[in-house]
Amino acid sequence: MRIAPTFNVAYRALRRNKMRSVLTALGIIIGVGAVIAMVGIGNGAKAQVESQIASLGENVILIFSGSTTSSGIRTGWGGAGTLKIEDAEAIRREVPDVISVSEEVVSTTQVAAGNQNWFTRIYGESADYFDIRQWPLADGAPFTAQDLRSANKVCVIGHTTATQIYGNENPIGQILRIKNVPFTILGVLTPKGLSPQGVDQDDIVVMPYTSAMKRVVGGTTLRNINVQIGDARQVEAAQQQIISLLRQRHNIRPGRDDDFTVRTQQEIAEAATATSRVMTVLLGAIAGVSLLVGGIGIMNIMLVSVTERTREIGVRMAVGARGNDILTQFLIEAVTLSSVGGVIGIICGIATSRILSIYANWPTLISISSIAIAFLFSAAVGVFFGFYPARKAAALDPIEALRYE
Amino acid sequence: MNNGVLVRLVDVHKVYRTGELEVPAVRGVSLEIKRGEFVALMGASGSGKSTLMNILGCLDRPSSGRYFLDNADVSGLDRDQLAEIRNRKLGFVFQSFNLLARTSARENAELPLVYSANHLSHAQLREKADRVLASVGLAGREDHFPSQLSGGQQQRVAIARALINDPEVLLADEPTGNLDSRTSIEIMAIFQQLNERGITIIMVTHETDIAAYAQRNVIMRDGLILEDRLVSQRTNAAAQLRLTPASTV
Numbered sequence: 001m002r003i004a005p006t007f008n009v010a011y012r013a014l015r016r017n018k019m020r021s022v023l024t025a026l027g028i029i030i031g032v033g034a035v036i037a038m039v040g041i042g043n044g045a046k047a048q049v050e051s052q053i054a055s056l057g058e059n060v061i062l063i064f065s066g067s068t069t070s071s072g073i074r075t076g077w078g079g080a081g082t083l084k085i086e087d088a089e090a091i092r093r094e095v096p097d098v099i100s101v102s103e104e105v106v107s108t109t110q111v112a113a114g115n116q117n118w119f120t121r122i123y124g125e126s127a128d129y130f131d132i133r134q135w136p137l138a139d140g141a142p143f144t145a146q147d148l149r150s151a152n153k154v155c156v157i158g159h160t161t162a163t164q165i166y167g168n169e170n171p172i173g174q175i176l177r178i179k180n181v182p183f184t185i186l187g188v189l190t191p192k193g194l195s196p197q198g199v200d201q202d203d204i205v206v207m208p209y210t211s212a213m214k215r216v217v218g219g220t221t222l223r224n225i226n227v228q229i230g231d232a233r234q235v236e237a238a239q240q241q242i243i244s245l246l247r248q249r250h251n252i253r254p255g256r257d258d259d260f261t262v263r264t265q266q267e268i269a270e271a272a273t274a275t276s277r278v279m280t281v282l283l284g285a286i287a288g289v290s291l292l293v294g295g296i297g298i299m300n301i302m303l304v305s306v307t308e309r310t311r312e313i314g315v316r317m318a319v320g321a322r323g324n325d326i327l328t329q330f331l332i333e334a335v336t337l338s339s340v341g342g343v344i345g346i347i348c349g350i351a352t353s354r355i356l357s358i359y360a361n362w363p364t365l366i367s368i369s370s371i372a373i374a375f376l377f378s379a380a381v382g383v384f385f386g387f388y389p390a391r392k393a394a395a396l397d398p399i400e401a402l403r404y405e
Numbered sequence: 406m407n408n409g410v411l412v413r414l415v416d417v418h419k420v421y422r423t424g425e426l427e428v429p430a431v432r433g434v435s436l437e438i439k440r441g442e443f444v445a446l447m448g449a450s451g452s453g454k455s456t457l458m459n460i461l462g463c464l465d466r467p468s469s470g471r472y473f474l475d476n477a478d479v480s481g482l483d484r485d486q487l488a489e490i491r492n493r494k495l496g497f498v499f500q501s502f503n504l505l506a507r508t509s510a511r512e513n514a515e516l517p518l519v520y521s522a523n524h525l526s527h528a529q530l531r532e533k534a535d536r537v538l539a540s541v542g543l544a545g546r547e548d549h550f551p552s553q554l555s556g557g558q559q560q561r562v563a564i565a566r567a568l569i570n571d572p573e574v575l576l577a578d579e580p581t582g583n584l585d586s587r588t589s590i591e592i593m594a595i596f597q598q599l600n601e602r603g604i605t606i607i608m609v610t611h612e613t614d615i616a617a618y619a620q621r622n623v624i625m626r627d628g629l630i631l632e633d634r635l636v637s638q639r640t641n642a643a644a645q646l647r648l649t650p651a652s653t654v
Contacts, residue, residue, distance in 0.1 A: 005519045016507050315503045318464065319517040319566065320492020322485045398464045402503065 006325070010333040013305070021337060024301045028341030028381065029348060031291030032374050036349025038287040039370050041356065042280025044363035046273050053269035055192060055201075057133045059235050061227040062268075063091075063242060064261040081221030082259040087249060088225045095227075095241045097234040100128035102226040103209045107217040111165070111205060112177045118164045122178065122205050124212025125226075130156075130189075132228045140172040140187025143208050151210035155183045158204035159191040176205070181215045183207065235264055294341070295381035302334050302389035313393050314401025327394040334386020335379055342378025346371055410473075411573060411605055412438040412461065417470035417480075419456050430456040431467070432628035438607065440573075443600040445616035446609045448625035455578070457625065458609045462495055462576045463487045475573055492520050496567025500579035502559040504551040504566075511547040514538055514565040521570060537565040541595055557588035564595060568604075575599065577608040581615055587649065593618040594642035618642055 014021045056062075065083045088103045105124035110117055123129075130142050143154045155176060162171050175182045183205075192201040213219065229238045239262055246260055306313070313326055350371075353364035419431040431453045438444055448454040459465040460472060463479060466487070472480040479490055491497075496517075504513045514534040518525060525533065535547055541561040551559050560580060567575055577596070581589035597618060600606050608619060616622050617640045624632040 009519075012508070311503060312505055315505065316516070316520070317488065318462070318491060318497045318503075320488050320520040320570075322488040322520070324485075325520055399459050402464075402499065 003328075006329050006332055007336075009329055010336055013309075013333055014336060017305075020301060024297050025337050025341035025344070027294030027297035028291070028338050028378055029294075029345040031287070031294035031381075032342045032345025032378050033348035033352060034287035034290050035284060035374050035377075036346055036366060036370060037352040037356070037364075038283035039280060040349065040353035040364040040366040041362055042276060042283045043365040043367065043370070044353075044357075046276040046280060047365045048363045049272050049276050050269060052193075052195060053265065053272055055133070055195075056265050056268065057226075057228060058265075059229040059232050060132060060265045061229060061235065061239055061242065062263045062265075063087075063225040063227065063246070064263070065221060065223055066259065066261070081219060081223075082250065083222040083225055084220070085222065087246060088222065090245060090249060091225065091227060091242055094245055095238055097229050097231055097238055098227055099230045100126075100132050100228040102126040102129040102132055103222050104129075104224045104226060105209050105212050105217045105219075106223050107212070109179055109216065111161070113165050113171075113174060116165045118161060120158075120161050120164075120203050120205055122207065122212060122216050124209030124217060125206055126209060128228070129206065129226065132226050135192060136190055137187040138190045139170075140185070143186055148208040148210050151208060151214050153181060153183045153211060153215065154186050155205050155207035155211075156187045156189060157185055157206070158189050158202035160200055160202040161205055162188045164203075178205065179216055183211075235266070239264055291377065291381060295338070295385040298334055298337055298382060299385035299389060301337075302330060302386055303392070305333070306330065306389050306393040309393075310396065310401045310404040313396050314398050314404065317396070317398035318402060323394040326396075327390045330390035330393050331383065331386050334390065335382035338382030338386075339375065339379045342375050345378065346374055349374070409440045410437050411440045411442075411475055412436070412607070413471075413473040414457075414460075414467075415471040415473075417457075417460060417467040417472060419453075419460060419465070420468045429628055431460070433470070434625075434628075434630055436623065436630065436633075438605065440605055441600070441603050442621060443596070443606045443619045444608070444621045444623060445619035446607060446623050446625065447611060447613075447616050448631075449611065451627075452625040453628040454609050454625045456628075458576065458578055458607070461574075461607060462497060463490045488520075489522070492517055493522075493570060494573040496570065496572035496575045498560065498563050498567050498575065498577040498580045500582035502551070502556070502563045502583070504559055504562055506552070507550055509548050509550060510538060510543060510554065510562045510565075511535065513551070513562050514569055516566055517570045533569060534565070537569050538562070540568070541565050555588070556584050557591055560584065560588075560592055561595065564592075564599075568599070573605060575604055575606045577606065579610055580608060581610070581612070589615065590642050590645050590649070593640075594646055597642050614640070 063083065065081050085103060088101050091098060092101045102125045107122045108119065109122055110119050127143060127145055127148060130136065137156065140156070142156055143152070147154050157171060157176070165171070166174065171185045171188060174185050176185055189202065195201050227242065229235050243258065243262055247258060250259055252258060316326060350366055353366060356362045357364045414434055414436040417431055417434045418429065421428045421430055434457060446454050446458060460467050467480050470480065471478055474490065474494060479487070482490065505516070511531065511534045514537055515530050518530055518533070538544065538547055541564050543558060543561050543565065546554065546558065551562070554562065581592055584592065593615065596606055596608070610616050617636060617638065619636060620639065621635050623630060
């Protein structure tokens, strides 16, 4: 049996019933299109979360005061003040591969300038903070080690804070009153957007942690310490060293819980992307059901087609077609339906996710692998659901088939 | 060459089983048909002639007995082997033409070649189909669909299809059953012409005047051969056509 004429036969059989072929393929088109679009949305969301996590900085270890009580990331951040400035110094001194450390204290308060005021977050940090978070200034200059030592009344403000208070005016060199203390604005940060938790990261005032502890936040403990490691492969080792160093410094006996929490950026990313991964799987599964229904549609039409063309099958057998020839012919028909539907479905799916990206502003990401998988799956649907009708056709008795009315 | 015997049936039985009941359709038929013969297989419905035709056409296997086609025993072959025999050695013409709808005359005629072991190029297929179609008087109608052809023309396409693989035997099952009398004569003229060229023809019919175009009539009743005789007053279809003017074609 030659393959080219069989394709020709299948093509002609499909063209003979144009409307029916189109409707059958539509089942697959919708199924594949839905899978592509849904997985695209899920992956897009995941990629967005990942890029937000990456905005925390590279190879970063975060050490929080107090201990978290559940596996959730946000629980108990800086709950109990157990981290001291000396702890940060010790990490800087004793843990190898540490390239930058930023002591962090956080507060929220009302800030004012002229007749404008705004409720924002105050971050006390070291001068390394901008490097660790890979957060350059859009304008002006960061505060210096000297500012830190002297606890100078200087700060750098986020993009949102700048626009809320100064509008179009240039804030650099202006005085910002925080808890009635005048701070000189040295620079404005580049916009960073929303955090994975949906917080506006640009709604911020960053100042030397010494100034913050002295004049704004009060207290003597740090909320957390941000540590950046030079070598990605050493992050885990550094994490362990930090834990043992801090346990030793805090006199925690073996068997007792830590009074601090150490998280790597990797762990945070994994926890944050878990949700979107679940969403991707769920969306894909729901779309997969429609692909399954499309496959059943193919089976249904192929069964009708086999019944309708019983005489044709009989004639083909009478002139020498073997069971396998008939099987191949109907399988090719089914696979043609499903794979053509698959290709159109892929195009529709890509178009749908583009439209969602543009008009609904949803991030979507369509990978080559998801396209390849969708296509192979649609072809497999054709084989799977075409096989039963094709086998039924191949098993027909030529005499019965020729006599069929 | 075994005395030119092409078809030899030896004590062939065919029993159909419907549940517990065994229905004998052919009950011991022995028959020899020589190369180049034109045989009409006759009998009333239920006489077993259709069953015998199916066995001769390798569409069915005898329950017992042997069938030699061209000196080869084909009674024990499986489905696929029978399909290959049908493809290489047999050509079928049916009462209801059995052409593929919405498929051109040429492509209908080509059909057996699609399933043939020796592969021809597209151009060779086309050339061969056109030649066979021309030989049955359908030159110029190669691209017509069956729905655009008269009954007689459709049956000619079917004959072309049966002939395309140069078969040993042409099997016709009531080939004129759906045709008017004039067209029937035309088809018989083609059969006689093919037979003169040496093609062996076995034709099932229940009409005596159609059987009269054959050289030999085999008459069946109740699954047995009742009578096997040569036709003494053979009708010549070509002569008949010359006498009957083509009133309506």
